[in-house]
Amino acid sequence: MSETVCLALTGASGMPYGIRLLECLLGAGCRVQLLYSQAAQIVARQEMGLELPSRAAELQATLRERYAALPGTLAVFGREEWFAPVASGSNPPDAMVVCPCSMGTLAAIAQGLADNLIERAADVVLKEGRRLVLVPRETPLSAIHLENMLRLSRAGAVILPPNPGFYHRPQSVEAIVDFVVARILDQLRVPHALMRRWGEVDAADGGAARAPTA
Template identity: 60%
Template sequence: MSEQGRTINLAITGASGAQYGLRLLECLVAAGCSINVMVSRAAQVVIATETDLKLPGTPPAMQAVLSEWAGAESGQVLVFGREDWFAPPASGSGEKAPLIVCPCSTGTLSALATGASNNLIERAGDVALKERRQLILVPREAPYSEVHLENMLKLTRMGAVIVPASPGFYHKPESIQDLVDFVVARLLDHLEIPQTLMPRWGEARSQKKRET
């Protein structure tokens, strides 16, 4: 099923787990979504460290690289700079699109929990909270300190959904990609975007019962 015309705001910050954000971008493109992408400076370093993808420093060049990498159509992926205050996610007057921060660094958690708006990602999170829009945060840290836990609790009470990058194993993963897809499938489910990465709990049994 195509999600043609639906817009998703995707922020990638500097926590380990760049593969989750990149795989999510790839799946959103395949679903036909339009994606507004924001990448922190730390995320650029992490992406270069954890993957073979090297992102250039300017938004137009980064947009070209990510679009080609994800197989996007022209204009499907838009990349906005860290201080682009005229970007759609920066204002409540912009399109009412969900925001997902994947992965979400603990620094970003802190900024969102305290209402900081020092860059576009933080401002986009602030807008999502004040406008009561869907906000999904994907932290990847271990262990969590009391500060991290308090920030996650505070954000949950504000309406955000915390989805830690903690893959399960009941699907019997055979590769790292299977573990990445487990988390990305859950994110797509929360966004209500059809996905075939992972069967939902009980689907196989229900299908079997229908066939008998």
């Protein structure tokens, strides 16, 4: 049975990470439950020229058409759809990722708030002992940010800032994005071939070890 992953897009910078992650999850055959905030609509337009319609049903139709060739399935829910599966501990996803994760969303989750579906879904995932991965994009970090991250880490969440490595010598922005997305997929235990792994042997290179990417 394929994994069910809840992916939330919020208003932090870094929308290319979230959209690429969506593509990779669907490509891996996952069932994706997509949530998005109003601020995410603004960031998607600014960073990618991507229009995320306000109506969840319209966005779902658009994305299903865009990713029709991929084996996974997609359902999109609005921020106030309290009858969505992710709103209840009786039907939680296997894992949830907030990518990108704004500091406002991170703070709300850290305090156990549930004023919208994104916050409620994260609360459900934590209380049900499922994996929650937060990808916060902010710098520098204040003491408040750090304390919220520590609180969430102690509660079982994974804090995964989108800090790319450069030892694999990326030649494009896409390669930098894939580095971060690969780390997220690893946390979800979703197979991928985005990056060469540390110590892998490439038969085509006569048994030479591949470039490190850990």
